[in-house]
Structure formats: structure tokens, C-alpha cells
Amino acid sequence: MNEHEMKLISDFALKQSGIVLNESKAYLIESRLGSIAEKHRFNSIAALARGLATASMDLQRDVIDALTTNETFFFRDKTPFNLFEEVILPTLISTRPPGSRIRIWCAATSTGQEPYSLAMLVLKHKHLLAGRSVDILATDISASALERAREGLYSQFEVQRGLPVQMLMEHFVQEGSNWRISRQVRDMVRFSELNLMTPFPQVGVQDVVYCRNVLIYFNNESKRKVLDGLAAVTKPDGYLVLGAAETMIGHTEKFMRADGQRGLYQPAPRESALRLRA
Numbered sequence: 001m002n003e004h005e006m007k008l009i010s011d012f013a014l015k016q017s018g019i020v021l022n023e024s025k026a027y028l029i030e031s032r033l034g035s036i037a038e039k040h041r042f043n044s045i046a047a048l049a050r051g052l053a054t055a056s057m058d059l060q061r062d063v064i065d066a067l068t069t070n071e072t073f074f075f076r077d078k079t080p081f082n083l084f085e086e087v088i089l090p091t092l093i094s095t096r097p098p099g100s101r102i103r104i105w106c107a108a109t110s111t112g113q114e115p116y117s118l119a120m121l122v123l124k125h126k127h128l129l130a131g132r133s134v135d136i137l138a139t140d141i142s143a144s145a146l147e148r149a150r151e152g153l154y155s156q157f158e159v160q161r162g163l164p165v166q167m168l169m170e171h172f173v174q175e176g177s178n179w180r181i182s183r184q185v186r187d188m189v190r191f192s193e194l195n196l197m198t199p200f201p202q203v204g205v206q207d208v209v210y211c212r213n214v215l216i217y218f219n220n221e222s223k224r225k226v227l228d229g230l231a232a233v234t235k236p237d238g239y240l241v242l243g244a245a246e247t248m249i250g251h252t253e254k255f256m257r258a259d260g261q262r263g264l265y266q267p268a269p270r271e272s273a274l275r276l277r278a
């Protein structure tokens, strides 16, 4: 693959998904697109790159899917889940009337470990809900990651990464060398394909948004666009949780740090956002 073909692929990835692939990612592209080129009967990745401009939707989706990085694990980075138990859920329970629905959105869910971790915490604190229900929406651009998420079947290695043993025993059933998430937890999460680069008003207003470890793949313009979109769907007293390596600073004034906690944000009051911008 020459420089021109590399640029065809990185321009395509940026336009379709926001993912930035610079020259240092040439190896990643080569290793991930080989099987896609073969599947769609191109005799090389270079030929696939040249065919992208006129590619079928099917091929375009396969290419984007292959270029995503789906690294995730149960209770990843711990803090966002401690915050859920100690700050987010108790606050929502005290501010939402009994009988109401608390809505949570995982905006780059990958293979499901993040929404399932939250669902297990909701079950742990079920006795506090007092008639409130919890709806968890989990979305991603990658169809293959979502397929795995819906399947809810994890290897021994995957369940050993971050999942407490008592939760494994309580919420999973062993199937050969794998572990399947219980029907109860599985049914608490709704999975759907969604590209954060396109407007997403259809997700509706959310009490909590987890958007972790996806902005790191985007440029500043895309980060701002996504964060502004998230501000539009987060309730004024709702929460946004970002990944450990992600920050709001310099990207948007529509969110402010909540409770002085790193990675936890709330929509900024409209007037202060306007003042900051002036």
C-alpha cells in the first residue's frame, strides 16, 4: 500500500467514523483490512483502498468495523463505576420520583462489558430504586462488536479482567470454557447501531451518558461535535462520564466538572456556557 492508498483509507475512516488514522497506523490498517479485502474479492488492500470511493454500503461498513478498536473490560478503570454507585445512582434516586424511569446511555459500548457492569450495579442496589425503573441503551458503530455484546458470551480471560468473582457467580452461567451473562442482566440492556458522527436526537433525553474511550480516536473538531451533541441529550441535572484519558477542556463549554470528580460532568447552566464563550 503506497502513501496515496493509505490516505484514501484514512480520509474514508475520518469522514465515515471520525477515527483519525495517521501514518503510524499503516501496520494496523494492513493487519485489519486483509480479511475484508479477501471477503470482498479484492486482490490486495491497495485495490480495496482504490475501490472505496464507489464501494457498496456492505463493504463500507465492513471497513469501518475492522478499523475500530474494541478494547474493553468489565468495570474498566473502576472509578466510573464507583461514581455510579456512590454519586450518580443515589443522586438520581433522590431527585427522580418513584415510578419514574432512569435512562442510561453507553455511547460506545463495544462488546457490552460496560453496560452489563452498570446493569449488575443497578441490580446490586435494586432495593433502593423504590419503584423507579432503569433503562440502559448501549450503542456502537461496530456491528460485529454489537453482535458479541448481544450474545453476552465471554471467555475465561474476559471475565477474569475486572469482574468480581461474586458477580461472576451471581450473573453468569458457564458454557464449556466460556461464561454467558444471565437473562436478567442481558434483558436490562438494549443494543443498537449508532454512529456518533451523525446527529443522534433519536436516543432521546438521558439521565446518564457513559461515553468512554472513544473521543481519544477523534480530532478536536469531531470531539466538540460529539460533546455538543451529548449536551443536547443530557438532562440539565444529568451526568456525563468520560474515559480516564479524556477531557472536556478546550472542546466545549457545555459541560462542567461535577462534584469536583475527574471524568464526571454535568451540563453547564446555559448562562455560564454563554458567558464562557463571550
Ligand SMILES: C[S@@+](CC[C@H](N)C(=O)[O-])C[C@H]1O[C@@H](n2cnc3c(N)ncnc32)[C@H](O)[C@@H]1O
Pocket (backbone or CB within 6 Å): 016, 017, 018, 019, 068, 069, 070, 071, 072, 073, 076, 107, 108, 109, 110, 111, 114, 139, 140, 141, 142, 145, 194, 195, 196, 197, 211, 212, 213, 214, 217, 243
Ligand atoms: C475502546 S472501545 C471503548 C469501549 C468502552 N466504552 C470502554 O471504555 O471500555 C471504543 C469503541 O468506540 C467505537 N466507535 C468508534 N468510532 C465510533 C463512532 N463514530 N460512533 C460510535 N462508536 C464508535 C468502537 O467501535 C469501539 O467499540
